[in-house]
Amino acid sequence: MVATVNENFDLIQNNYLFVEIARRVDEFQKQNPDVDLIKMGIGDVTRPLSKTVVKAFKDAVDEMGNADTFRGYGPEQGYDFLIEKIIENDYEPLGVELKNSEVFISDGAKCDTGNFQELFSQDNIIAVTDPVYPVYVDSNVMAGRSGKPQEDGFYENIVYLPATAENDFIPELPKEDVDIIYLCYPNNPTGTTLTYDQLKQWVDYAKENDALILFDAAYEAFIKSDDVPHSIYEIEGAKDVAIEFKSYSKVAGFTGTRCAYCVVPEEVTIKNSKGEDVQLTPLWNRRQSTKFNGVSYPVQKAAEAIYTPEGKKEIQEDLDYYVKNAQLIRQSLEDLGLDVYGGVDSPYIWVKTPNGIDSWEFFDILLNDANVVSTPGAGFGPSGEGYIRLTAFNTYEKTKEAMERIAQLEF
Amino acid sequence: MVATVNENFDLIQNNYLFVEIARRVDEFQKQNPDVDLIKMGIGDVTRPLSKTVVKAFKDAVDEMGNADTFRGYGPEQGYDFLIEKIIENDYEPLGVELKNSEVFISDGAKCDTGNFQELFSQDNIIAVTDPVYPVYVDSNVMAGRSGKPQEDGFYENIVYLPATAENDFIPELPKEDVDIIYLCYPNNPTGTTLTYDQLKQWVDYAKENDALILFDAAYEAFIKSDDVPHSIYEIEGAKDVAIEFKSYSKVAGFTGTRCAYCVVPEEVTIKNSKGEDVQLTPLWNRRQSTKFNGVSYPVQKAAEAIYTPEGKKEIQEDLDYYVKNAQLIRQSLEDLGLDVYGGVDSPYIWVKTPNGIDSWEFFDILLNDANVVSTPGAGFGPSGEGYIRLTAFNTYEKTKEAMERIAQLEF
Numbered sequence: 001m002v003a004t005v006n007e008n009f010d011l012i013q014n015n016y017l018f019v020e021i022a023r024r025v026d027e028f029q030k031q032n033p034d035v036d037l038i039k040m041g042i043g044d045v046t047r048p049l050s051k052t053v054v055k056a057f058k059d060a061v062d063e064m065g066n067a068d069t070f071r072g073y074g075p076e077q078g079y080d081f082l083i084e085k086i087i088e089n090d091y092e093p094l095g096v097e098l099k100n101s102e103v104f105i106s107d108g109a110k111c112d113t114g115n116f117q118e119l120f121s122q123d124n125i126i127a128v129t130d131p132v133y134p135v136y137v138d139s140n141v142m143a144g145r146s147g148k149p150q151e152d153g154f155y156e157n158i159v160y161l162p163a164t165a166e167n168d169f170i171p172e173l174p175k176e177d178v179d180i181i182y183l184c185y186p187n188n189p190t191g192t193t194l195t196y197d198q199l200k201q202w203v204d205y206a207k208e209n210d211a212l213i214l215f216d217a218a219y220e221a222f223i224k225s226d227d228v229p230h231s232i233y234e235i236e237g238a239k240d241v242a243i244e245f246k247s248y249s250k251v252a253g254f255t256g257t258r259c260a261y262c263v264v265p266e267e268v269t270i271k272n273s274k275g276e277d278v279q280l281t282p283l284w285n286r287r288q289s290t291k292f293n294g295v296s297y298p299v300q301k302a303a304e305a306i307y308t309p310e311g312k313k314e315i316q317e318d319l320d321y322y323v324k325n326a327q328l329i330r331q332s333l334e335d336l337g338l339d340v341y342g343g344v345d346s347p348y349i350w351v352k353t354p355n356g357i358d359s360w361e362f363f364d365i366l367l368n369d370a371n372v373v374s375t376p377g378a379g380f381g382p383s384g385e386g387y388i389r390l391t392a393f394n395t396y397e398k399t400k401e402a403m404e405r406i407a408q409l410e411f
Numbered sequence: 412m413v414a415t416v417n418e419n420f421d422l423i424q425n426n427y428l429f430v431e432i433a434r435r436v437d438e439f440q441k442q443n444p445d446v447d448l449i450k451m452g453i454g455d456v457t458r459p460l461s462k463t464v465v466k467a468f469k470d471a472v473d474e475m476g477n478a479d480t481f482r483g484y485g486p487e488q489g490y491d492f493l494i495e496k497i498i499e500n501d502y503e504p505l506g507v508e509l510k511n512s513e514v515f516i517s518d519g520a521k522c523d524t525g526n527f528q529e530l531f532s533q534d535n536i537i538a539v540t541d542p543v544y545p546v547y548v549d550s551n552v553m554a555g556r557s558g559k560p561q562e563d564g565f566y567e568n569i570v571y572l573p574a575t576a577e578n579d580f581i582p583e584l585p586k587e588d589v590d591i592i593y594l595c596y597p598n599n600p601t602g603t604t605l606t607y608d609q610l611k612q613w614v615d616y617a618k619e620n621d622a623l624i625l626f627d628a629a630y631e632a633f634i635k636s637d638d639v640p641h642s643i644y645e646i647e648g649a650k651d652v653a654i655e656f657k658s659y660s661k662v663a664g665f666t667g668t669r670c671a672y673c674v675v676p677e678e679v680t681i682k683n684s685k686g687e688d689v690q691l692t693p694l695w696n697r698r699q700s701t702k703f704n705g706v707s708y709p710v711q712k713a714a715e716a717i718y719t720p721e722g723k724k725e726i727q728e729d730l731d732y733y734v735k736n737a738q739l740i741r742q743s744l745e746d747l748g749l750d751v752y753g754g755v756d757s758p759y760i761w762v763k764t765p766n767g768i769d770s771w772e773f774f775d776i777l778l779n780d781a782n783v784v785s786t787p788g789a790g791f792g793p794s795g796e797g798y799i800r801l802t803a804f805n806t807y808e809k810t811k812e813a814m815e816r817i818a819q820l821e822f
Contacts, residue, residue, distance in 0.1 A: 001536060001588035001589065001590050001620070001621070001622075002590060002620075002621035002622075002681070002682045002686075003531065003535055003590040003591055003621060003622055003623040003681040003682065004531065004532040004534070004535060004590065004681060004682050004683065004684065005530060005531065005532060005681050005682065005683050005689045005691075005694065006529065006530055006531055006532050006533075006694075007532065007683055007684060009530070009694050009697060009698075010683075012697065012701075019700055042484065044483035044484045045483050046478065046481065046483070047478065047481070048475060048476050048477050048478045048480075048481040049472070049475045049476045049481070050476075051476065053476075054472055054473065054475065054476035057472045057475075057709070058469045058472050058473070061460070061465055061468045061469050061472065061709075061713075062465065062469070064459060064460045064465065064468075064664075064667065064668060065459050065460045065461075065462065065464075065465035066459050067457065067458065067459045067806075070457065070458070070459040070460070070664070070667075071667040072455035072456050072457070072664075072666040072667045073453065073455045073666045073667060074667055107518055107669075107704070107706075107707075108703070108704040110702065110703070110704045111702060111703055111704065114701060114702035114703075115702060118417065118553065119416060119417055119420070120414065120415065120416065120417055121415040121416060121417050121418065122417075123415070124414055124415060125412060134701075135701060135702070138701045139701060139702055142529065142698070142701070177412035178412065179412050179413060179414040179415065180414055209412070209413075210412075210413035210414060211412075211413075211414055212414040253475075253481070253483075255483040255484045255704075256475065256481075256482040256483045256484060256485055256705075256707070256708040257475060257707050257708070257709070258518075258704060258705070258706070258707045270413070270414040270415060270416050271413045271414065271415050271416065272415065272416050272418055272421075273415065273418060275413075278416045280416075283416065283417075283420050286420060286423065287420075287553070289430055290423075290525060290545075290546060290549045290550060290553070291521065291522060291525035291526060291546070291550055292519070292521070292522055292525075293518070293519040293521045293522065293666075293669060294667075294669070295518075295669070296518075296667070296668050296669045296707055296710050297667040297668070298468070298472075298668070298709070299707050299710075302472075395478075
């Protein structure tokens with residue numbers, strides 16, 4: 001016998017998107033060390049942690065430095081002090097009731113959405129919207145559920161649901177049989193949303209077809225439109241068929257601090273091979289207890305502070321700041337005659353490339369000629385070809401300058 | 412089609428060990444609310460974060476609260492400032508050279524040892540010492556490599572290598588063909604070690620048999636004996652066949668702060684189905700890039716402070732404190748006529764139960780009659796039956812009191 005490798009890793013296409021972007025940016029910067037690049041590519045924030053969050057974070061570090069208040073291993077699922085704030089603030093106002101044991105604190109929605117597929121059998125058929133956040137696909141490729149990549153860029157066993165300007169970025173319900181559906185709304189990368197009625201169709205579909213929805217709501221805090229749900233659990237019956245993932249990364253500048261959570265309602269079941277219902281809450285609990293050791297205590301205290309009155313106010317100011325950037329980007333690019341989507345209930349603006357040039361080419365034009373870093377839409381899947389994504393997370397000043405630089409380009 | 416569950420989860424035996432202990436302790440505490448339990452069960456520390464660590468941690472939080480010094484997403488692999496300190500301090504003095512790209516910072520050795528098996532094909536044969544830290548087995552059970560549990564407590568497709576008093580806790584090399592070997596030294600749970608010569612036999616075995624060693628060195632900082640290696644890479648040829656996992660949990664009181672690392676040398680290869688060598692470094696890099704988003708920046712700065720001269724001094728004082736506890740436990744229990752192992756180069760003391768009573772029964776006696784929480788050896792595997800584990804991580808005062816309480820018992 002010899003130790004052998006998981007060859008599913010060979011099936012992953014290219015580099016992880018953001019690693020490839022970083023590589024191209026590094027190369028450009030090495031050749032042009034004096035150029036001041038404006039980064040609107042990776043969805044990373046620029047506003048610092050708020051005062052109230054910093055204070056709570058540091059106070060908790062002090063607790064860790066004192067034998068009387070020191071905390072060692074915490075619950076793998078997260079501390080109740082944070083879970084209770086989540087339920088009270090993020091769900092009760094929506095009319096959604098949850099038990100503490102249904103909420104799991106983690107170090108990132110990327111980790112949660114990447115790891116959750118471990119609970120599923122090998123032969124589930126995965127459906128994703130296209131374009132899509134790469135982690136949903138890549139984590140299933142590694143797990144052996146994808147089959148091989150084909151020439152068109154699609155994996156043979158994954159069902160893709162295109163979301164493009166042609167269908168107003170509202171993917172059609174699957175025509176094929178699918179078991180697990182990844183949805184992300186407000187959408188990464190397109191910045192578009194689903195209304196209550198539109199999302200209800202997905203919940204109804206999942207109920208009728210014994211499918212499960214993995215709902216990534218990492219950008220929920222940016223929703224302003226009245227007809228857009230803040231949680232999938234606002235839709236009747238969703239607790240039976242949906243897991244929800246949320247993150248503090250974009251809400252509260254936690255991309256470098258690391259805290260997120262997912263909700264696994266007790267009602268959610270999928271089937272075993274005998275056709276019996278199996279609850280996912282205890283399975284996820286077991287997965288996390290075995291392979292995870294909880295989030296750093298000071299980080300959980302920092303996250304808790306987001307829910308104080310002062311914390312909420314500070315966070316809202318940062319969100320408003322990014323929304324103003326998004327409006328500026330939308331307006332500026334529309335003024336240039338570009339087709340622009342998203343950016344209303346989302347920090348992401350999805351831009352059709354001009355004159356039918358491809359998205360990596362437009363990425364390179366923006367990088368080389370405007371010194372602006374974007375994300376090429378094709379990196380998010382075949383239906384992302386012909387688009388780029390810009391983020392509203394830079395400073396207002398730099399965002400404004402980026403728009404001025406882009407306005408100088410000739411398409 | 413219907414969404415179906417990963418039925419390998421059904422094969423996991425009982426609760427995760429420490430969850431079951433917590434359940435029994437909670438039940439006891441509810442019925443005996445006035446009893447002051449002394450916890451020597453879960454390997455959790457009690458000494459607070461050191462002054463230097465606290466200062467670096469808080470300074471980094473301040474950086475996160477300032478727009479000019481704020482850091483968003485960091486490298487998934489960890490910051491170079493910490494990786495460089497690891498190489499300089501933990502490896503160079505041992506004569507082990509590593510590149511930055513071979514060291515991966517994570518939020519815990521539990522996560523790393525649990526996740527690393529994702530890189531292996533389904534049909535690798537796993538070998539573990541028995542008793543064993545449950546994560547190695549459970550993560551492979553979930554992944555479908557174990558086969559079914561049998562009446563004797565062993566999984567049909569896992570090879571167990573007994574380590575008991577009968578073989579001086581030196582497991583024999585596998586007689587069966589095995590591919591992946593989990594070793595943990597200083598050992599959790601027995602507290603025993605391997606000498607250079609003994610560990611060399613494992614490295615030689617792995618080289619001769621195309622096997623891979625996953626070496627968990629989470630307790631390395633407790634090694635005092637000259638003939639015990641601090642890293643598997645001190646053994647010639649180990650870089651070709653071993654991954655090493657380390658953690659700040661026990662070294663620096665990081666159980667609630669969360670930081671660890673693993674080393675994946677470029678030389679380590681396993682085979683693909685064509686019999687070709689495949690490097691594990693890029694595969695682990697890809698796994699981490701896809702499913703992990705790096706450790707909280709302030710936590711990495713806190714870990715970096717461990718390597719300052721003041722940090723090292725403070726950490727050593729804490730380690731000495733626990734070593735003193737371990738010596739006290741060993742001496743006290745030996746004085747009672749018990750057979751005691753470990754506790755020299757390790758914070759764990761492995762105690763033979765008296766009069767052949769089983770380990771959960773001895774756990775209950777210690778809980779109910781001495782109000783001391785231990786860990787039953789059987790929870791670590793069949794060969795742990797007839798032993799309990801005590802940890803040296805409580806305060807000296809409580810450790811002393813626990814020993815006095817145990818001395819009152821009649822076996």
